[in-house]
Amino acid sequence: MTVPSTLGPERLAIELTVNGRRRTTAVAPWQTLLDVLRDELRLTGTKECCLVGECGACTVRLNGRIVDSCLVLAVEADGGEVTTVEGLAPVGSLSPIQRNFLRYGAVQCGFCTPGQLMAADDLLRRIPDPTIDEIAEGLAGNLCRCGCYEQIIEAVAATAEEARG
Amino acid sequence: MSTVTAPPARRGVVGEPVWRVGGDARVTGRQQYVADVHLPGELHAKLVSLPVARAKILAIDPSAALAVPGVHLVLTAADLPQPVPRFGPQFEDRPVIAVDETKYHGEPVAAVAAETKEAAELAASLVRVDYEELPAVFTVAAALAPDAPLVRDPATRPGDPFAETNILREHRVGWGDVETATADLVVDETYRFPMVTHFAIEPHAFIAAPDGDGIVVWSSIQHPFWLQRVLAKLLGLPLSRVRIIAPDPGGGFGGKQHAKYEPLVAFMARAVERPVRLVLSLEETFQAVRRAAAEVRVRTGLQRDGTLVFQDIEANYLIGAYADIADRVVGKGSYIACGPYRLPNARIVARSVLSHTVPSTAFRGFGNPQVNWAVESNLTEAAARLGMDPLELRLRNLARKGEAFIPFDTPADGDWAETVRRAAERIGWWTPKAPGHGRGVSCGIKSGPTTGLSYATVRFLADGSVVVFSGTSDMGQGARTVFAQIAAHELGVPVEWVTVVMGDTAVVPYDQQTSASRSTALMGNAVLGACRDVQRQLRAMAARLYGLDEASITVAEGVVRLPDRELSPLEVLKAGLGRLGGELIGTGESRKPDEPGHPLGGSAYFYEFNCTTCEATVDAETGDVTLVRYVTVSDVGRAINPLQVKMQDEGAAIQGLGHTLMEKYIFDERGRIRNLGAIDYRIPTSMDLPLQLESDFVEHGDGPGPYGAKGMSEGAILGAASAVAAAVRDACGAVIRDLPLDPERVWRALQERGRR
Numbered sequence: 001m002t003v004p005s006t007l008g009p010e011r012l013a014i015e016l017t018v019n020g021r022r023r024t025t026a027v028a029p030w031q032t033l034l035d036v037l038r039d040e041l042r043l044t045g046t047k048e049c050c051l052v053g054e055c056g057a058c059t060v061r062l063n064g065r066i067v068d069s070c071l072v073l074a075v076e077a078d079g080g081e082v083t084t085v086e087g088l089a090p091v092g093s094l095s096p097i098q099r100n101f102l103r104y105g106a107v108q109c110g111f112c113t114p115g116q117l118m119a120a121d122d123l124l125r126r127i128p129d130p131t132i133d134e135i136a137e138g139l140a141g142n143l144c145r146c147g148c149y150e151q152i153i154e155a156v157a158a159t160a161e162e163a164r165g
Numbered sequence: 166m167s168t169v170t171a172p173p174a175r176r177g178v179v180g181e182p183v184w185r186v187g188g189d190a191r192v193t194g195r196q197q198y199v200a201d202v203h204l205p206g207e208l209h210a211k212l213v214s215l216p217v218a219r220a221k222i223l224a225i226d227p228s229a230a231l232a233v234p235g236v237h238l239v240l241t242a243a244d245l246p247q248p249v250p251r252f253g254p255q256f257e258d259r260p261v262i263a264v265d266e267t268k269y270h271g272e273p274v275a276a277v278a279a280e281t282k283e284a285a286e287l288a289a290s291l292v293r294v295d296y297e298e299l300p301a302v303f304t305v306a307a308a309l310a311p312d313a314p315l316v317r318d319p320a321t322r323p324g325d326p327f328a329e330t331n332i333l334r335e336h337r338v339g340w341g342d343v344e345t346a347t348a349d350l351v352v353d354e355t356y357r358f359p360m361v362t363h364f365a366i367e368p369h370a371f372i373a374a375p376d377g378d379g380i381v382v383w384s385s386i387q388h389p390f391w392l393q394r395v396l397a398k399l400l401g402l403p404l405s406r407v408r409i410i411a412p413d414p415g416g417g418f419g420g421k422q423h424a425k426y427e428p429l430v431a432f433m434a435r436a437v438e439r440p441v442r443l444v445l446s447l448e449e450t451f452q453a454v455r456r457a458a459a460e461v462r463v464r465t466g467l468q469r470d471g472t473l474v475f476q477d478i479e480a481n482y483l484i485g486a487y488a489d490i491a492d493r494v495v496g497k498g499s500y501i502a503c504g505p506y507r508l509p510n511a512r513i514v515a516r517s518v519l520s521h522t523v524p525s526t527a528f529r530g531f532g533n534p535q536v537n538w539a540v541e542s543n544l545t546e547a548a549a550r551l552g553m554d555p556l557e558l559r560l561r562n563l564a565r566k567g568e569a570f571i572p573f574d575t576p577a578d579g580d581w582a583e584t585v586r587r588a589a590e591r592i593g594w595w596t597p598k599a600p601g602h603g604r605g606v607s608c609g610i611k612s613g614p615t616t617g618l619s620y621a622t623v624r625f626l627a628d629g630s631v632v633v634f635s636g637t638s639d640m641g642q643g644a645r646t647v648f649a650q651i652a653a654h655e656l657g658v659p660v661e662w663v664t665v666v667m668g669d670t671a672v673v674p675y676d677q678q679t680s681a682s683r684s685t686a687l688m689g690n691a692v693l694g695a696c697r698d699v700q701r702q703l704r705a706m707a708a709r710l711y712g713l714d715e716a717s718i719t720v721a722e723g724v725v726r727l728p729d730r731e732l733s734p735l736e737v738l739k740a741g742l743g744r745l746g747g748e749l750i751g752t753g754e755s756r757k758p759d760e761p762g763h764p765l766g767g768s769a770y771f772y773e774f775n776c777t778t779c780e781a782t783v784d785a786e787t788g789d790v791t792l793v794r795y796v797t798v799s800d801v802g803r804a805i806n807p808l809q810v811k812m813q814d815e816g817a818a819i820q821g822l823g824h825t826l827m828e829k830y831i832f833d834e835r836g837r838i839r840n841l842g843a844i845d846y847r848i849p850t851s852m853d854l855p856l857q858l859e860s861d862f863v864e865h866g867d868g869p870g871p872y873g874a875k876g877m878s879e880g881a882i883l884g885a886a887s888a889v890a891a892a893v894r895d896a897c898g899a900v901i902r903d904l905p906l907d908p909e910r911v912w913r914a915l916q917e918r919g920r921r
Contacts, residue, residue, distance in 0.1 A: 028283070030283075038201075039282075042203070043194070044194070044197070044200075044201035045193070045194015045195065046194070047198075047366070047367070047415075048200065048368075048444075049366050049367070049368060049447055049843075050447045050842060050843035050844075051446065051447070052842060052843055052844055054842075054843035054844055055366060055447075055843050057366055084194065085192075085193065085194035086193065086194045086195075088193070089193070094189065094192065094193070098192040098193065099192075101188075101192050102184045102185060102188040102189070102192060103184065105182075105185075105808045105809065105811065105812045107185055107188055107191045107192060108416075108641035108642070108643070108812055108813075108816060109365075109366070109367070109413070109414065109415045109416040109417075109640055109641030110187075110188075110190075110191030110192075110196050110413075110415065110641070111198065111365070111366040111367040111415025111416060112366045113191050113192055114194050117192060135851075136851040136852055136854070137851075137852065139851045140850045140851050140852045141850075142850075142851075143364075143366060143843070143848060143850060144366070145363075145364050145365055145366050145416050145418070145820070145848060146416060146641045146812070146816045147815055147816030147817070147818070147819030147820055147849070148812060148815075148816065149819065149849075149850075149851045149854055150815055150854065150858055151812060151815075152851070153851065
């Protein structure tokens with residue numbers, strides 16, 4: 001019985017800047033950015049659910065735009081700049097969007113929350129003054145089975161309003 | 166928000182929209198779910214299943230899999246004690262791994278443990294299984310056919326009158342006499358509810374690690390103490406050697422109540438003497454948990470004025486290949502099928518029908534959404550045939566508070582008409598509709614827990630901070646927050662000073678389970694009881710400190726009242742503990758005993774009552790339903806945290822809109838699920854919400870929980886489908902008796918109507 005070569009020792013060194021910190025790691029060619037974040041760097045805030053880019057639980061920011069990290073090969077992200085939920089605010093503090101998720105009740109079980117926050121953060125960067133429809137559409141790729149959508153939308157709208165002052 | 170019709174029980178943090186306890190960890194990524202836990206030396210497991218539903222296993226050859234570097238184990242039934250141990254909450258019918266035969270698409274026949282995920286996956290694909298596909302049943306009709314292949318071997322059902330059939334059990338309940346009752350109108354129709362799945366965003370995850378002569382198991386489980394019993398029995402260990410660590414589940418909805426693959430992973434860990442972890446893929450969760458499908462025939466007899474005369478209900482629930490808790494779902498869900506109405510004659514026959522499909526289990530609503538869909542839809546049809554307002558028909562028959570609407574059960578425990586009127590007012594029921602708009606109404610009711618046992622410990626520490634120990638699982642419903650509010654309120658400290666410890670059977674005292682919306686009421690009472698125990702000790706302390714008679718002192722709601730002044734509990738604690746410090750430890754117990762002879766083993770602790778109203782339009786070209794407005798109102802007794810009440814209520818409604826509008830398993834003719842996973846099985850997104858969604862509640866402090874609270878997390882899922890279908894009918898005339906109301910079905914119904 002021959003063992004497929006994909007299990008061989010060859011791993012590729014990649015370098016990522018994750019939440020502002022330079023990280024180097026060796027990855028197999030088939031590993032995804034999600035695998036690297038969760039399994040290699042043990043940044044487990046980014047969640048794994050559908051692995052086909054439909055649920056949004058693994059949403060992270062890569063080179064200035066959000067991606068489903070389950071659909072990005074780790075080698076494709078080489079040299080990239082990644083922000084995960086752990087990087088949204090300094091340890092011990094909450095960013096306005098994080099705080100508003102709690103204030104408006106946008107968190108129940110919390111499993112989809114990191115992805116929701118990354119999508120919301122991205123939306124507010126792209127559209128600082130979104131309409132309710134734009135928020136709903138901007139977050140449509142992030143499933144929440146607890147059904148917090150109204151509260152998530154409210155939290156995003158409130159964050160935008162606070163930023164306007 | 167809602168109108169509070171009775172004064173709140175107390176001032177303080179109870180009744181306030183306190184932020185979620187544990188929320189910070191959830192918004193920063195620090196919350197640890199099972200899959201985030203890693204143990205030194207852990208191995209990764211992968212399941213092996215067959216691309217068929219039912220098959221005879223002829224041979225399993227693990228040699229190619231074992232040759233993959235890093236593979237330590239390929240476990241099959243042959244590697245387990247013989248006969249292979251079986252488990253299950255109702256019937257011990259599920260083997261740890263398939264024995265001789267697979268009974269549904271996705272049932273594991275082998276499991277691999279390897280050093281890496283990749284090695285485990287590769288090896289799993291190399292396990293060679295010779296099998297022969299066998300005839301199987303996937304529908305109620307096929308399962309009940311006279312010559313149907315049997316899911317369970319009759320030899321395992323000695324003395325069972327249904328042993329030669331696929332009926333696992335038949336439940337009969339009723340009162341009055343349906344046969345002799347005479348009615349002006351009888352509406353006799355059959356309704357169907359498809360298989361749907363929980364789709365918790367956290368796929369189930371399990372880790373087992375040998376621990377001396379015992380074992381530690383991490384599981385995203387709702388009932389850690391139940392799992393502890395199951396594993397202790399299967400492994401022949403005392404309870405004290407089986408430790409279950411249950412981090413907060415990332416959504417449960419009933420799908421994480423009972424043991425699934427924990428026994429398998431435990432046997433694997435013992436075989437390799439290393440920790441073994443198994444994280445299911447989303448596809449595998451579809452093959453692990455689902456809601457029972459149902460076909461429900463309803464005959465309602467009414468007088469011309471809309472007064473109910475009788476209901477005759479026959480419900481066939483299609484459960485899976487193993488019982489899990491499904492038969493209890495069938496029995497308890499169907500029991501209250503006739504709804505919250507005054508009904509002189511009732512007959513309910515419900516069957517758990519086995520099939521070669523994924524085992525169905527508890528799912529929010531616990532068998533009630535299926536019968537609600539049928540019975541409330543039937544009432545809507547009755548109103549139409551009588552030319553009567555469907556809301557009026559419901560109000561006419563609704564049980565009044567204190568009325569024994571089920572003769573041998575807890576009387577109506579709420580002013581339900583107020584809830585119905587509130588839902589009607591908020592949708593503008595009596596105002597004119599825009600052209601093309603239709604409105605629907607539905608009442609939902611569910612029996613709360615029929616038995617319960619919860620213990621809690623509260624430690625009042627020397628600095629006034631508090632630790633609550635509770636065996637409840639907080640899977641998003643917010644139990645931590647509610648318990649922290651109760652303790653803060655009673656001991657007079659800020660909520661931020663309270664830590665709630667859960668999810669470790671070696672640390673927290675026993676709790677029966679987290680289900681049936683029980684925790685605020687049952688565990689809440691245990692926490693309240695533990696606080697009262699601390700308060701008693703504070704009273705004795707104050708009497709000693711100030712030379713007073715205990716009888717002259719009261720301690721309640723965060724205040725110590727002496728004859729001449731008030732003190733905070735913390736002041737008394739500090740003075741009373743003295744230089745050595747220490748703490749006060751209170752224990753609480755909350756019990757709902759079983760009632761032998763009751764059809765369900767116990768009467769309802771409370772009822773969850775909900776009224777849903779909605780307004781819809783239908784696109785005649787596409788069949789697409791738009792919910793213009795959607796209102797859900799629940800009788801919650803007391804909203805200890807109104808923000809969380811709203812979240813649970815809306816969450817239940819949106820989950821209900823999933824099975825109403827889009828969700829269903831699609832099978833091929835060989836019983837394989839063709840829409841496994843997130844691409845082909847759609848659940849509601851932020852784009853699928855009603856244009857306007859409102860949640861409201863009625864609170865009269867008339868529940869059995871702390872401050873008069875009732876459970877409320879399931880009410881709003883019950884009537885979602887029947888309310889929406891009623892609005893669709895009102896909008897466009899299409900009468901639909903099958904779910905979901907997806908565009909194709911609605912469009913076809915419109916064509917059908919056009920032809921008539």
